[in-house]
Amino acid sequence: MRATFIGPPGAGKGTQAMMAAKTLGIPHLSTGDLLREEVQHASKLGLEAQGYMKAGKLVPDSLVLAVLRARLARPDATRGFILDGYPRNLDQAKELERMVALDRAIYFEVNIEELVTRLVERRTCATCHRVYNRKTQPPRVPDVCDDDGSALVHRPDDNREAVTTRFEVYQKETAPLLSYYQRQGILRTIPAMGSVKDIQVRVLSEMR
Ligand SMILES: [Zn+2]
Numbered sequence: 001m002r003a004t005f006i007g008p009p010g011a012g013k014g015t016q017a018m019m020a021a022k023t024l025g026i027p028h029l030s031t032g033d034l035l036r037e038e039v040q041h042a043s044k045l046g047l048e049a050q051g052y053m054k055a056g057k058l059v060p061d062s063l064v065l066a067v068l069r070a071r072l073a074r075p076d077a078t079r080g081f082i083l084d085g086y087p088r089n090l091d092q093a094k095e096l097e098r099m100v101a102l103d104r105a106i107y108f109e110v111n112i113e114e115l116v117t118r119l120v121e122r123r124t125c126a127t128c129h130r131v132y133n134r135k136t137q138p139p140r141v142p143d144v145c146d147d148d149g150s151a152l153v154h155r156p157d158d159n160r161e162a163v164t165t166r167f168e169v170y171q172k173e174t175a176p177l178l179s180y181y182q183r184q185g186i187l188r189t190i191p192a193m194g195s196v197k198d199i200q201v202r203v204l205s206e207m208r
Pocket of ligand 1: 147
């Protein structure tokens, strides 16, 4: 099962990808995490990426793709994988397809009101970047990470206005991507509302 999870920031796809990957025994590949790993290991690609990050610039597509290519070549990815956060637009989807064919594109459909509420309640671990939600997915101890005890932080741009703008930009970029996967017959749309558990059931039923 080679899948990509598509959804706006805050749709919960990262959490769902992590859970589904565990259940299916395949790696969860987030391009953000992969880039951070390369930087930590000070690899050639990592040092290059770090240059852009330090300058406050976006890491170019070609570099993200190179990192992804290296990761997909590792043995654990041969049985399948779940991509989280990539591709984000049609150009990236076409680049990816030159590298590997996907079996599924799972789209997390959210309603903007619910998304805003989720993001306002979202907290992220400062150390491991695990994402929590004070309402739907709280840590055992308020504002403390279950995994490493670090403080959870709230992103200042997770406010109503910023979220609405991000959502609009996202929809504009993603619409062509969805049509593309629709035409390939691999798109599955999941209502990303309700509990994390309920959504996971929907996700897994589309990945058989
Ligand atoms: Zn943590």
